[in-house]
Amino acid sequence: MPxxxxxxxxxxxxxxxxxxxxxxxxxxxTTIVGDALRRYHQLRGHEVRLLAGTxxxxxxxxxxxxxxxxxxxxxxxxxxxxxxxxxxxxxxxxDDFIRTTEARHEALVQAIWNRVQESGDLQKGHxxxxxxxxxxxxxxxxxxxxxxxxxxxKKPVERLKEETYFFSLDKYQDRxxxxxxxxxxxxxxxxxxxxxxSFVESGLKPLSVSRTSFSWGxxxxxxxxxxxxxxxxxxxxxxxxxxxxxxxxxxxxxPADVQAIPTxxxxxxxxxxxxxxILRFHAVFWPAxxxxxxxxxxxxVYAHGFLTIDGQKMSKSLRNAVDPLRLAAELPGGASTLRYxxxxxxxxxxxxxxxxxxxxxRYNADLGKNLGNLLSRVLGLCLKNTDNTxxxxxxxxxxxxxxxxxxxxxxxxxxxxxxWNAIEPHRALEATWAASSRANLYVDQAAPWAEAxxxxxARVATILSTLIKVLEHLSAFIAPALPDKANxxxxxxxxxxxxxxxxxxxxxxxxEDCAARKLGIAxxxxxxxxxxxxxxxxxxxVPKKEPTMSEPANPEDAPGxxxxxxxxxxxxxxxxxxxxxxTYDQFAATDLRIGIVLEAExxxxxxxxxxxxxxxxxxxxxxxxxxxALSFAPEALVGKxxxxxxxxxxxxxxxxxxxxxxLLAAGESNSLRLATVDGEVLPGxxxx
Ligand code: MSP
Numbered sequence: 084m085p086x087x088x089x090x091x092x093x094x095x096x097x098x099x100x101x102x103x104x105x106x107x108x109x110x111x112x113t114t115i116v117g118d119a120l121r122r123y124h125q126l127r128g129h130e131v132r133l134l135a136g137t138x139x140x141x142x143x144x145x146x147x148x149x150x151x152x153x154x155x156x157x158x159x160x161x162x163x164x165x166x167x168x169x170x171x172x173x174x175x176x177x178d179d180f181i182r183t184t185e186a187r188h189e190a191l192v193q194a195i196w197n198r199v200q201e202s203g204d205l206q207k208g209h210x211x212x213x214x215x216x217x218x219x220x221x222x223x224x225x226x227x228x229x230x231x232x233x234x235x236x237k238k239p240v241e242r243l244k245e246e247t248y249f250f251s252l253d254k255y256q257d258r259x260x261x262x263x264x265x266x267x268x269x270x271x272x273x274x275x276x277x278x279x280x281s282f283v284e285s286g287l288k289p290l291s292v293s294r295t296s297f298s299w300g301x302x303x304x305x306x307x308x309x310x311x312x313x314x315x316x317x318x319x320x321x322x323x324x325x326x327x328x329x330x331x332x333x334x335x336x337x338p339a340d341v342q343a344i345p346t347x348x349x350x351x352x353x354x355x356x357x358x359x360x361i362l363r364f365h366a367v368f369w370p371a372x373x374x375x376x377x378x379x380x381x382x383x384v385y386a387h388g389f390l391t392i393d394g395q396k397m398s399k400s401l402r403n404a405v406d407p408l409r410l411a412a413e414l415p416g417g418a419s420t421l422r423y424x425x426x427x428x429x430x431x432x433x434x435x436x437x438x439x440x441x442x443x444x445r446y447n448a449d450l451g452k453n454l455g456n457l458l459s460r461v462l463g464l465c466l467k468n469t470d471n472t473x474x475x476x477x478x479x480x481x482x483x484x485x486x487x488x489x490x491x492x493x494x495x496x497x498x499x500x501x502x503w504n505a506i507e508p509h510r511a512l513e514a515t516w517a518a519s520s521r522a523n524l525y526v527d528q529a530a531p532w533a534e535a536x537x538x539x540x541a542r543v544a545t546i547l548s549t550l551i552k553v554l555e556h557l558s559a560f561i562a563p564a565l566p567d568k569a570n571x572x573x574x575x576x577x578x579x580x581x582x583x584x585x586x587x588x589x590x591x592x593x594x595e596d597c598a599a600r601k602l603g604i605a606x607x608x609x610x611x612x613x614x615x616x617x618x619x620x621x622x623x624x625v626p627k628k629e630p631t632m633s634e635p636a637n638p639e640d641a642p643g644x645x646x647x648x649x650x651x652x653x654x655x656x657x658x659x660x661x662x663x664x665x666t667y668d669q670f671a672a673t674d675l676r677i678g679i680v681l682e683a684e685x686x687x688x689x690x691x692x693x694x695x696x697x698x699x700x701x702x703x704x705x706x707x708x709x710x711x712a713l714s715f716a717p718e719a720l721v722g723k724x725x726x727x728x729x730x731x732x733x734x735x736x737x738x739x740x741x742x743x744x745x746l747l748a749a750g751e752s753n754s755l756r757l758a759t760v761d762g763e764v765l766p767g768x769x770x771x
Contacts, residue, residue, distance in 0.1 A: 091129040092351035094336040095120055096321045098361060099136040099181065102162035103147045106169040108425075108437060109390055109397060111407035113356050115422050116387070116431060116508060118175040120354075122563040123503045123511075125583040126590050132336055134324050135170060136181035137163040141219045141313035145299035155299045159184055172408050174418045174566050181324040183301075183316055191323035192316050193304045198376035200304075204251040210291045211244040219313045221291060235360065245296050248309060249289035255371040256287045262370060262380070270366045271385045271506070272432035275359060279366045290368065318369040321355060321381070338379040353381035354506070362386040385506055388434035393625065405437065413624060416609050419565035420446050426508040426564050427516075439625050443617050451611035454519045454557065458572060460526055461550045462605035468535050473551040473577065474544035475599040485549050488525040489594050492518045492553050496592050499560055508564070515560045522553050551576065551602075552594045559589050568608055577602040619690070622713055622753040674730040675747075675770035676700070677760060683717035686740065691752060693717055694740070699727055700767020708734070708742035714755040726758045726770050 097117045100110050117133050124131035139159040148158035163182050170177060181188060199205055213222045217236035221243075226234060233240050263269060263280055270276040293309040294300065300310025325333040336351050355365050365384040373380050392403045411418035424442045427449070429435030465471055481489075495518040502511035529549075534542040554576055562569035562581055570580045577600045583589060612620065678697040681704050686692040693711045696704040707727070711720065726747040734742045747758035760770075 091124070091127075092335055092349070093120075093124045093129055093131045094134070094325075094351055094353045095131065096134045096353075096355050098357045099138040099183065099317060099320050100166060101141075101143065102137045102139055102159050102166070103143055105162075105165050106407065107397070108392070108405040108407050108410075109358065110166075111169070111173055112390060112425055112429070113358060113387065114170055114175050115173060115425055117356050118170075118173075118177075119422070119426055119508055119563040120356075120503070120506065121176070121178075122566060126559060126562060126581070126588075128583065128585055128587045128589070130335070130585060132178045132332075133176070134179050134181060134321065135166070135175075135177045136179075136320055136324070137166050137183070138313070138317045138320075139163060139182055139184045140300040140310070140316055142294070142297050142299070143216050143219060145297050146216070148299075156184065169408055172418065173411055174422065179324050181320050183320060187326070188320060188323045189301050191327050192301050192311065192319045194327070195319050195322070195372070195376050195378070196311065196315070197304055198378070199250065199372060202375045202377065204254065204375045205248045205292070206251070206289070208247060208249050209244070210247040210249070211242070212291075213240040214243040215240045243296070245294065246308075247291040247295070248293040248303065248306075250292045250315075250372070250375070252287045252290040252368070252371055255374055256283060258374055259283050259287075259367060259371060266382075268383055269370075269380075270362070271383055275362055275386045275432075279362065282363060283367060287367070314364050314368060315372065318364060318372065321353070321369075322373075322378070338382070352383070355381055355384045357384070357386055359386045359388055385432075387431050388429070390429065391434070391436045393438050393440075394436055410624065413620070414442075414446070415612060416446060416450060416565075416568065419568045420450065420609075423450065423512070423564045427512045428509070430509050431507055439621055440617075443612060443620060446609065447611045447617075449516055450609035451607075453516060453523065454561070455607055455609035455611075457519055457523050457526070457557075458554060458575060458608055459605060460523075461547065461554060462575060462602060464526075464531055465547055465551070465602055466605065468531065468540075468543050469547055471602045473597065473600045473602055474548045476545050476548040476597050478595060480541065480545045481549065482545075484525075484529060485545065488521065488528075489549065489553070491521045492556070493592050493594075495521065496556060496560060496590075500590060503563065512564055515557065518553065518560075519557055522550060522557075526550065548597045549594070552597055556592065556594075572608060575603040575605055575608075615690070619713055619753075671771075672730075673728060676727050676729050677764045677766055677768045677770060678705070678725050678727040678744075678746075679766045680720045680723050680725060683715075683720040685712055685717060686736075689736075692736070693720070695720065695746075697725065697727060697744070697746075698766045699729060699744075700765065705729075705743045706741065707744045707746065708736055708740060709746050710752060711746075711748070711755060713753040714750070720757075723757060724759050724764065726760070 095117050097113045100106070104110075114135060117135070121131050121133040137159070144159060145155050148155040151158060153161075159182075167180055183189075196205075213224070213227060213231065214220070215222055215233035215236060215238070217233060217238060222233060222240055227240060228234050228237070231239050260280070260283055263276065263283070267276070270279050292312040292315045293303050294312060295308050298310055300313060301316045303309035303311055322333075322337060325336055327333060337353060338350050357365055362384065365386075369384075370380050390397060392405055395403055397404055407421060410421050414420045420442070424445050425437070428441060428445065429437070465473065495514045499511045499514040499518075502508070502514060529546040531543045531546040534546065554572070555578065558569050558572040558576060558578070559581060561572070573580060581589060676699045678699040680695055681698050682696040683693050686694050686708065689712075691710045691712050693709055693715070695707045695709055697707050698704045705727075728745040728747070731745050736742065748755045749758065750756050
């Protein structure tokens with residue numbers, strides 16, 4: 084609500100991810116949503132905090148470390164850093180990053196444990212059941228698939244029997260049901276709420292919350308034989324990260340009322356974001372632990388759906404897991420394009436498909452042709468008609484056409500705000516883009532070029548200043564999803580970068596005032612991709628499922644095209660057998676030398692070929708024609724050290740294009756990586 088006085092406090096959390104995996108598109112998705120919400124609240128002048136982190140204990144990690152010959156601590160140190168480094172590359176800003184192996188966390192989890200014990204909710208006993216190490220969770224017989232497989236991981240579960248502390252989860256059944264009834268928004272979205280309700284209504288049993296068969300966990304206070312169940316430890320991170328009962332942050336960001344969900348206006352909102360796979364832990368176990376420890380509850384647990392990739396489940400075995408960092412690096416518009424697509428294409432709360440082709444289509448349509456084009460058109464018109472200035476104007480000069488336009492834009496932007504508040508990023512962006520489409524329509528309707536022709540400069544100024552005003556608003560409204568592009572847009576509009584300040588709402592909708600202002604330099608924000616560029620990018624981005632080493636069907640793929648492709652990057656062992664042995668003399672007959680690429684350019688009408696000039700220490704650089712164009716932009720190759728086969732017979736590509744050598748590279752034709760040396764070896768040096 085524009086103009087509200089009291090700063091809202093919002094504490095957002097993402098799951099803390101297991102460090103046995105690297106950041107992938109699924110974990111990036113939740114984290115990007117968290118960041119977009121953080122940015123939205125900041126723009127509204129709210130006090131907001133986003134927590135991310137890593138979950139580093141448990142049997143799964145202990146085993147994984149062992150397999151790699153590392154201590155668990157050394158292993159989790161390495162892996163956690165990959166998450167910490169990944170998020171900023173996706174333009175995610177977190178206020179804190181917690182690791183469950185940190186002392187600040189362990190001490191406070193033990194304090195929570197003690198309070199649960201004081202409530203009489205922990206009893207020692209023996210447990211025997213099926214356990215899925217992937218889920219770090221016990222499974223009942225009826226949950227398992229045939230062959231005792233975990234329904235999520237499709238891997239055999241293990242029979243565990245050990246001494247354990249049981250938490251009296253059953254004791255909290257009624258209080259949990261009461262919570263869901265009194266706070267219908269506690270579990271969101273609605274469809275998931277019903278799932279949780281029926282789970283709790285069907286009856287809760289005591290929960291095993293400690294383990295004795297391994298030691299990689301937080302020790303149970305007073306009973307060092309036991310380590311805490313990893314979920315007891317992990318869920319507590321949301322609270323321990325604030326620093327405990329006495330800390331200022333806890334006072335500001337965790338509700339004070341033990342009994343129920345906050346209701347007072349200035350109570351903080353605590354919102355846990357996660358995928359549907361781990362909703363039960365957050366909506367049932369976590370509030371029960373907190374109730375037992377006599378601690379206040381979060382405000383909302385929001386479970387989103389799962390992403391599939393190009394219509395298929397994302398999995399390591401299908402080799403289709405998408406690396407969000409690579410995407411962000413390769414996409415036009417960078418991380419912002421990826422963020423926009425994820426936030427817009429997937430209805431938050433529902434399952435959704437991440438389709439590479441749809442992403443590029445959306446880039447061209449929404450970012451290039453809609454918003455980008457609007458900005459270019461308006462700035463172009465200002466350059467031509469108003470000396471690159473946003474003209475000053477008076478409201479009285481606006482006619483019905485202008486006012487109807489502004490009314491529609493206002494309605495769309497108001498709806499965007501309502502949707503951000505309701506945690507519906509896809510709808511918020513849809514509404515924002517409706518304003519942009521409306522503005523494009525207005526340009527056509529108002530036709531400032533026709534007014535200019537008539538010589539009505541005043542009318543031209545009114546139209547252009549009205550459009551500039553709307554673009555200013557759009558530059559702020561797109562910022563939660565496309566933070567860097569929002570600022571690029573503002574600089575073109577002659578505005579400073581967006582800044583946020585407590586109690587200051589940057590999303591106030593006001594088209595009134597407009598003093599004259601010099602505009603910046605117009606450059607396309609999102610240059611559109613032509614069909615050939617889309618096809619080439621798709622070839623690079625979409626992981627191919629069936630790599631083969633057989634003879635290339637296309638002569639341009641043949642080794643003779645200047646590249647000797649040997650293995651496939653990152654896809655594990657190759658099925659083709661190793662070739663029969665050769666003698667040393669046979670090997671030595673190949674003259675391999677270090678070269679430095681001096682020039683590289685595309686070969687007209689040949690999609691895959693680049694023409695290179697390579698210095699191999701001879702009087703003149705050699706011309707080598709190489710099938711690298713699908714993997715490298717020509718300029719990316721200049722200056723690179725390469726390994727050149729120098730004594731191969733020249734190959735004639737026709738029309739006088741002859742290749743005098745070949746480069747060594749590995750990979751498929753759309754994702755080749757060059758063989759090189761790890762130091763500044765002189766050109767011409769033999770490789771042996
Ligand atoms: N460590 C626990 C969470 C503890 S939170 C107190 C865990 N970690 S995890 O690494 O397995 O991450 C699971 C989360 O990653 C999901 O809840 C979801 O947020 C995200 N995703 C993983 N794969 C996903 C998809 N395919 N699609 C969307 N999100 C997914 O569970």
